[in-house]
Amino acid sequence: MVSRRAEFAAAAVRVIARNGLHAATVRAVAAEAGWSPGALQKSFTSMDELIRAAIELIIEQAGSRMAIAASTGTLTGDIQAMIEQTLPLDSQRRDESKVWASLTIRAVDVPWIAHLLIEQDRQVIDALAGLLRAAQGTGEITADSEPVALAGALVALADGLAVRLLYDPSARPAVLAALAVGTEHLLPKGPASPGGRSKPR
């Protein structure tokens, strides 16, 4: 049952990425998954529930990739690698980014979608602020800024770069350069950084 639900959630992500949120009908998503509309309706009692599952699938997929990517040995390297996992740099991430961008627009007028995104922002920013606070404590980065505000800036940087890359794939080198410079500046090396530098490059 769980796996049937996951199949439908993945099909919903593909349909939304291809044709937009309004295209995610029972018929279209069932067809994309290779099942009947009735089968979909046995797994999900409403389209809201299906979209919720699609959101959870994207978060889960990005989270798994981030956990693997975050092994560079430095906080700045890890955060840069994690943000790269949220940028539309290949077809799967492009699908995820398109769905996410569509959801942010719909969220402006649909409270339950806004609620999900706000909750997700809160979790991401809290987790990131925890990492930053720890790195400030050990001196890997300077302790001059409030971790939650810094985490909010990192998330906004990532979101802004993702959207630009969605409508301008040719900006890939510029986006990666902005990401590198942005993370280096937002995370200035502290007195006990692995490289031993006390000022940003």
Place this chain on the structure above:
Amino acid sequence: MVSRRAEFAAAAVRVIARNGLHAATVRAVAAEAGWSPGALQKSFTSMDELIRAAIELIIEQAGSRMAIAASTGTLTGDIQAMIEQTLPLDSQRRDESKVWASLTIRAVDVPWIAHLLIEQDRQVIDALAGLLRAAQGTGEITADSEPVALAGALVALADGLAVRLLYDPSARPAVLAALAVGTEHLLPKGPASPGGRSKPR
């Protein structure tokens, strides 16, 4: 003629902000402007042309507000004030942000909209990079990073914060804190900064 066109462009912004890009029909925009559909069609030969005018109006309005806001006496203060003019912090800026966010999504599948946004990104990033290069030259900010990449990071920060504030108006204090911390980090004070500090706060 120019002023009639401007009236229709402003009406298009309001209609798109309220009901989305698909709602910007000849009938709806004409009604919003208080004119007949025929009058609109005399001013604009296509909806594409009208949407182009709406985009230009938003750029012009934001640009005028930025020119007034950028008088804080420091580069960091000016850039922060300019970015605030692009955030949905009042009803007009909220309308502009909603239209802009709707356009970025449509741009993924509509080449002429993508082309307009890419051109706008190029102009904004070039202008900002020019300011940063000059400030690096005088020593107001450190000269450690490539100005175009730094400008790209600032624009992405602004875009990401705008979208978050659109679906989460309650995040206003968090967004303003992230903006302040983000601009301070991205523009670390150089040896000849007005405050005379050589390290970021």
